[in-house]
Amino acid sequence: MQIDTGDTAWILIATALVMLMTPALGFFYGGLVGKKNVLSTLTHSFFILCLISVQWVLWGYSLSFSPDTGAGLIGGLGWVALKGVGFAPNPEYASTVPHQAFMAFQMMFAVITPALITGAFAERVSFKAYVVFALLWSTLVYDPIAHWVWGTGGWLHVLGALDFAGGTVVHVSSGVSALVAAILIGRRLKTSEPHDATMTVLGASLLWFGWFGFNAGSALTSGGLATSAFVVTNTAAAMAGLTWLTVSWIHRGRPSVLGMAAGAVAGLVAITPASGFVDVSGSIIIGLGAGVLCYLAMQLRPQLRVDDALDVWAVHGIGGTWGAIATGLFATVAINAAGQDGLFYGNPQQLLNQAIAVGATWLYAAVVTAVIVKAIDLTIGMRVKETDESLGLDASQHGEIAYQLD
Amino acid sequence: MELIALASFAILVAAWVILPLRSPAGIEHPAVELEEAA
Numbered sequence: 001m002q003i004d005t006g007d008t009a010w011i012l013i014a015t016a017l018v019m020l021m022t023p024a025l026g027f028f029y030g031g032l033v034g035k036k037n038v039l040s041t042l043t044h045s046f047f048i049l050c051l052i053s054v055q056w057v058l059w060g061y062s063l064s065f066s067p068d069t070g071a072g073l074i075g076g077l078g079w080v081a082l083k084g085v086g087f088a089p090n091p092e093y094a095s096t097v098p099h100q101a102f103m104a105f106q107m108m109f110a111v112i113t114p115a116l117i118t119g120a121f122a123e124r125v126s127f128k129a130y131v132v133f134a135l136l137w138s139t140l141v142y143d144p145i146a147h148w149v150w151g152t153g154g155w156l157h158v159l160g161a162l163d164f165a166g167g168t169v170v171h172v173s174s175g176v177s178a179l180v181a182a183i184l185i186g187r188r189l190k191t192s193e194p195h196d197a198t199m200t201v202l203g204a205s206l207l208w209f210g211w212f213g214f215n216a217g218s219a220l221t222s223g224g225l226a227t228s229a230f231v232v233t234n235t236a237a238a239m240a241g242l243t244w245l246t247v248s249w250i251h252r253g254r255p256s257v258l259g260m261a262a263g264a265v266a267g268l269v270a271i272t273p274a275s276g277f278v279d280v281s282g283s284i285i286i287g288l289g290a291g292v293l294c295y296l297a298m299q300l301r302p303q304l305r306v307d308d309a310l311d312v313w314a315v316h317g318i319g320g321t322w323g324a325i326a327t328g329l330f331a332t333v334a335i336n337a338a339g340q341d342g343l344f345y346g347n348p349q350q351l352l353n354q355a356i357a358v359g360a361t362w363l364y365a366a367v368v369t370a371v372i373v374k375a376i377d378l379t380i381g382m383r384v385k386e387t388d389e390s391l392g393l394d395a396s397q398h399g400e401i402a403y404q405l406d
Numbered sequence: 407m408e409l410i411a412l413a414s415f416a417i418l419v420a421a422w423v424i425l426p427l428r429s430p431a432g433i434e435h436p437a438v439e440l441e442e443a444a
Contacts, residue, residue: 137423141407157410239414239415243418246418246425247424249421249422249425250421250425253426253427254419254427254428255422279407280411281408281410281411282407282408284411285407285410285411285414288414292413321428330407344407351444
């Protein structure tokens with residue numbers, strides 16, 4: 001296999017773009033929490049960038065992408081510590097870039113996924129419990145699902161489910177896990193208002209920027225497919241931002257700035273699985289649907305009485321589910337000959353395949369997350385003490401505070 | 407598909423023109439309070 005320097009340059013740049021998304025998520029979430037929990041929220045993202053970067057090269061990549069162990073459920077341990085993962089391309093995954101470049105690109109997906117969950121249990125989980133949760137969740141939930149969908153021999157891969165950049169692997173898995181974690185951990189003693197909307201808008205902007213690497217990079221080449229993914233990603237984000245703003249305007253009487261930022265993120269989530277398979281009209285409808293559905297899901301939170309503090313389930317769980325299902329509606333081989341047509345192009349079977357992938361991801365992520373949270377709660381405890389929660393996690397967990405203002 | 411996409415965008419644009427802005431009564435901005443105090 002011949003290495004293509006253009007493709008390799010693009011994948012390395014895309015890897016760096018996706019890396020930026022995790023601290024950007026910290027800023028997005030950090031602006032939405034109260035003043036006494038800013039650093040702890042930023043730390044959730046920055047820490048996981050460090051933690052999963054090491055987990056991934058040691059065993060995460062091997063479990064996700066090394067040859068299947070037989071049942072389509074998990075990879076083996078043959079690539080532990082990147083043994084055998086060198087600079088020659090692996091034709092199973094990316095035939096024109098070094099295998100390690102593909103591994104590094106995938107690493108950044110593994111990094112951001114557990115970070116997404118942290119918005120659900122912000123302002124009340126102990127740092128020690130978070131460390132254990134992140135490591136267990138990445139190994140027992142993310143790595144297997146990544147193998148199912150993207151790994152050679154993975155059962156959803158064999159079934160023909162389409163997920164270009166991680167609608168099920170990243171967003172449905174984290175969104176559903178967030179809901180389960182929020183239910184089991186319980187409500188905060190006191191909810192807080194967003195302390196810095198500007199930080200959240202900055203975070204959303206940087207997420208959008210990084211998402212070009214996430215989706216267009218998933219083409220794994222630097223040609224037409226990457227360009228198409230880039231264009232539909234931008235279009236869906238824009239359309240969802242406009243839609244959320246409009247729906248919130250109808251509902252609340254004013255166009256919400258934070259709503260527009262959340263809407264753009266919802267659009268980015270929804271287009272993720274579809275970004276290599278749909279045309280620009282499809283992306284507009286996907287963005288529209290994301291803006292409406294995720295907004296409605298967010299309105300359910302008070303009725304459900306679940307303290308998913310930063311609405312991870314509404315944005316990522318519902319946005320990812322909509323995107324995965326919409327892929328089964330709008331996918332067309334005119335965009336990607338290696339994909340499949342969706343329902344609107346005469347292939348109802350694809351919609352069924354997408355529904356199976358979504359259902360399996362919901363079920364597996366929910367059950368295993370529940371087991372992990374319960375196990376940690378029964379041993380070291382998930383929550384901080386009430387006095388520490390009242391003090392704020394910045395001071396009680398890290399001994400630092402974000403702002404020294406008189 | 408193209409028609410649905412165009413119609414979706416057109417509806418949003420029309421909504422921005424038509425929708426009224428609710429009165430900001432009830433929202434207190436600290437900067438305004440400081441200006442008034444000065």
